Amino acid sequence: MTDTAFDEKEKDQEELSAPQYQGVQSPQGMHDVLPVDQPYWARLRAVLEKEAAVFGFERIETPIMERYEVFEKGTGAVTDIVEKEMYTLVTRGNETLALRPEGTPGVVRAYLQHGMTSLPRPVKLWYFGPMFRHDRPQKGRYRQFHQFGLESLNSASAANDVEIIIMIGRILKKLGIKGVVFHLSSLGDPACRPAYEKQLKAHLRAHKSKLCLDCKKRLEKRPLRIFDCKEEKCQRVARVAPKMLDNLCKDCHRHFKEVLEMLDEIEVSYQLDSAIVRGLDYYTRTVFEVIVGGEAGEGALAVGGGGRYDGLIEVLGGRPTPAVGVAMGVERMIEVMRLQKAVVPVTAFRPDVFLAQLGFLAKKKSLKLMTELMNSGVAAAAALDRDSLKAQLKIADRYKVPFTIIIGQKEVLEDSAIIREMQGGTQEVTPRRKLIDVIKKKIQLFKEKQ
Numbered sequence: 001m002t003d004t005a006f007d008e009k010e011k012d013q014e015e016l017s018a019p020q021y022q023g024v025q026s027p028q029g030m031h032d033v034l035p036v037d038q039p040y041w042a043r044l045r046a047v048l049e050k051e052a053a054v055f056g057f058e059r060i061e062t063p064i065m066e067r068y069e070v071f072e073k074g075t076g077a078v079t080d081i082v083e084k085e086m087y088t089l090v091t092r093g094n095e096t097l098a099l100r101p102e103g104t105p106g107v108v109r110a111y112l113q114h115g116m117t118s119l120p121r122p123v124k125l126w127y128f129g130p131m132f133r134h135d136r137p138q139k140g141r142y143r144q145f146h147q148f149g150l151e152s153l154n155s156a157s158a159a160n161d162v163e164i165i166i167m168i169g170r171i172l173k174k175l176g177i178k179g180v181v182f183h184l185s186s187l188g189d190p191a192c193r194p195a196y197e198k199q200l201k202a203h204l205r206a207h208k209s210k211l212c213l214d215c216k217k218r219l220e221k222r223p224l225r226i227f228d229c230k231e232e233k234c235q236r237v238a239r240v241a242p243k244m245l246d247n248l249c250k251d252c253h254r255h256f257k258e259v260l261e262m263l264d265e266i267e268v269s270y271q272l273d274s275a276i277v278r279g280l281d282y283y284t285r286t287v288f289e290v291i292v293g294g295e296a297g298e299g300a301l302a303v304g305g306g307g308r309y310d311g312l313i314e315v316l317g318g319r320p321t322p323a324v325g326v327a328m329g330v331e332r333m334i335e336v337m338r339l340q341k342a343v344v345p346v347t348a349f350r351p352d353v354f355l356a357q358l359g360f361l362a363k364k365k366s367l368k369l370m371t372e373l374m375n376s377g378v379a380a381a382a383a384l385d386r387d388s389l390k391a392q393l394k395i396a397d398r399y400k401v402p403f404t405i406i407i408g409q410k411e412v413l414e415d416s417a418i419i420r421e422m423q424g425g426t427q428e429v430t431p432r433r434k435l436i437d438v439i440k441k442k443i444q445l446f447k448e449k450q
Ligand code: AMP
Pocket: 102, 133, 135, 140, 141, 142, 143, 144, 145, 146, 147, 279, 302, 303, 304, 305, 306, 327, 328, 329, 330, 331, 332
């Protein structure tokens, strides 16, 4: 299929999507990935798999459900994700499970459970799969969506943070996504964050009357969330608040400086942004968001985010182990590919030959012939549900095949077949036993002439 044909198919799909159908719909915020979407998904998977292999990341798949405590402890009990958005269920066996809202805690659980801690470091893993968050569905925000993620476990070096940023930059570039900027900050570590949070809380308390209800509530437990708040009045308070970047301890400062120096060496656009705090509890030091669409704010879209999580492995029962990772939103990336008209290769079924039949006996013979053709590497199409030759030849025309094999009553009796050359309309009869060889030669000649 050409790209134009693909565009037309997409248009057909749009027309189809104002249907008469009034029956059961997919659950709110959960979407079908239709055949017309597949070229984007396939392209994304192919690029990801190639890059992961080049950088030595191995694939891991974890269940879409985990025991509740994996997220309660890992993602954090007082995060919006766990508190408000997680799909939780009690099984018949009375276990409390949760549909994963993100990939990292499950990967860390598997890393610990399967003794990967003793593997040479860093242990580099990638995943791809559906995530579930019971958020208010809106454009670009779904209840079932997909993420791919990269995790570099047992890696303390700033170079590992930068490796992940480089990989994401390369993947997005290969997907044809332009205008990517990494918004970067550091969240410090247990040596410097508590003192900073104390300062921040004092600032927020002093301006408490100017904050929205949510920020007032979050002030004591999660003061950093003020930077995430979309309310203009809270942003005004946040703009003049003390910043983590100005309060890093010596080690965190050195680590962050190394990250920036390495980024300066390579072609990655980044900007420092103290408003990047990430919604999850486990982040330490480097945090970043991958933004597409120019300046943050107007039209900007976050396609991914990540950072360092040096405390998470311990929280989930392992020894203190530094790690860094990223999670990318697949639907968002595909949305950007569509908006930016990225070219995706479309692999459509292109048969070499069409098989037409007349009468029940011929139909039976055709099925066997079809298998023989496939076995000898000839891609064959047929419309075995049609009986009229005219209708079948019309379909053959649509496939744009160079040849059609026709088997009617007479050919069944004579053990032969007709080969019709579609462009000129010439026909020749070939004995059945020679048919495969003859058609293969014809196809080869035809392809050589192309
Ligand atoms: P997070 O795990 O929240 O850091 O999200 C990482 C990326 O996943 C975001 O930048 C989005 O691209 C994508 N994402 C997160 N939540 C959703 C959602 N509800 N629907 C679609 N994509 C999402």
